[in-house]
Amino acid sequence: MEESSKHTDEKLQQWLEGSLSTAEWEAYKQSIEDPQYLEQLEKTIRQMDQWEVPKPKLTTKQAWEAFQGRIVELDKTPVVPLWRKPLVMSIAASLLLIFCIWFFWKAPPVEVYSPVATLMNYELPDATSIKLNADSKIFFSSRGFKKDRLVKLQGEAFFEVKKGSQFVVESDYGDITVLGTSFNVYAREDRFEVACATGKVQVTVPGNTPVILGAGMSTRFEDGDMKVTQSFDPEHLLDWQKGDFYFKNTHLPVVFDELQRQLGITIIPNTPVEGMIYTGFFNRDDRDAALQSVLEPMGLKYQIRDDTAVVE
Numbered sequence: 001m002e003e004s005s006k007h008t009d010e011k012l013q014q015w016l017e018g019s020l021s022t023a024e025w026e027a028y029k030q031s032i033e034d035p036q037y038l039e040q041l042e043k044t045i046r047q048m049d050q051w052e053v054p055k056p057k058l059t060t061k062q063a064w065e066a067f068q069g070r071i072v073e074l075d076k077t078p079v080v081p082l083w084r085k086p087l088v089m090s091i092a093a094s095l096l097l098i099f100c101i102w103f104f105w106k107a108p109p110v111e112v113y114s115p116v117a118t119l120m121n122y123e124l125p126d127a128t129s130i131k132l133n134a135d136s137k138i139f140f141s142s143r144g145f146k147k148d149r150l151v152k153l154q155g156e157a158f159f160e161v162k163k164g165s166q167f168v169v170e171s172d173y174g175d176i177t178v179l180g181t182s183f184n185v186y187a188r189e190d191r192f193e194v195a196c197a198t199g200k201v202q203v204t205v206p207g208n209t210p211v212i213l214g215a216g217m218s219t220r221f222e223d224g225d226m227k228v229t230q231s232f233d234p235e236h237l238l239d240w241q242k243g244d245f246y247f248k249n250t251h252l253p254v255v256f257d258e259l260q261r262q263l264g265i266t267i268i269p270n271t272p273v274e275g276m277i278y279t280g281f282f283n284r285d286d287r288d289a290a291l292q293s294v295l296e297p298m299g300l301k302y303q304i305r306d307d308t309a310v311v312e
Contacts, residue, residue, distance in 0.1 A: 011028050111138075112138050114133065116135045117263060117264030119241065128167065134262050136153070138152065149167040151168070154188065158183070159178075161178050161182065166178075173192035174203060175204045177201065180199060181198050192221040193221070193222075194218060195213075196214060200212060208225075216233070243284040244282075245258055246280075249277055251276070251277060252294075253274060266307060267311060268308060273298075280293060
């Protein structure tokens with residue numbers, strides 16, 4: 001009996017760590033004498049996974065002291081002696097062990113940030129590669145990532161996804177679901193755009209019909225509406241990665257936002273620019289050349305003061 005319990009604890013630990021597949025876990029549950037016991041534990045664990053660790057976070061010593069204090073309170077409360085039933089004792093002991101494992105092992109999300117004026121390459125645990133644009137960040141859980149591949153994005157990034165299980169990119173505007181492909185996501189300032197370079201992706205925005213994109217196709221969600229899917233040259237997805245930023249009939253303040261993000265400067269317009277429309281490009285490698293590329297065609301001049309460009 002003791003050896004069987006030890007084996008069950010080992011399987012539980014493997015399942016918690018994500019090293020046991022769903023099929024292996026289901027097969028193990030059916031191989032034991034009392035599968036309902038593990039099913040009850042599994043149900044409770046999944047509920048626990050929705051809990052949040054209290055803030056501020058407790059140290060191990062503080063958590064133990066709080067737990068001891070709770071035990072003292074419970075000792076003063078009359079209860080029905082269910083603990084005398086072997087199954088209840090076993091479940092209670094296992095739940096206590098699992099709670100402790102969950103509380104102290106639950107890993108916080110990994111955050112990767114590419115600062116202003118910086119492009120960053122990053123590789124996920126499944127060997128998926130990501131190129132992050134300036135002032136962009138991703139979040140993901142390191143535990144069990146190869147099994148549940150989920151990344152949250154703020155900003156812009158280019159993904160080259162390794163083939164495997166379903167891969168999902170979440171943003172504040174919509175989600176992208178893929179199996180193995182490469183695609184670009186822009187998700188900031190109420191603008192959400194997805195462009196597929198290879199393979200296929202599904203783009204889902206709440207309140208809109210999901211869109212399937214193939215290679216060379218893109219879609220944009222703007223002003224509360226999913227725009228008609230457009231065709232594009234996949235080579236253009238590499239433009240921002242090479243430092244080139246192209247604009248077509250774009251409001252000048254939007255171009256200023258990108259200049260600030262890529263050059264690490266602050267732009268202060270001393271003349272109204274809201275109604276101006278810009279078509280052209282700049283390269284981030286030369287600050288003055290970039291500013292001239294945007295401002296001179298618009299008939300504007302600028303002066304640099306430290307890291308601030310004052311536009312006249």
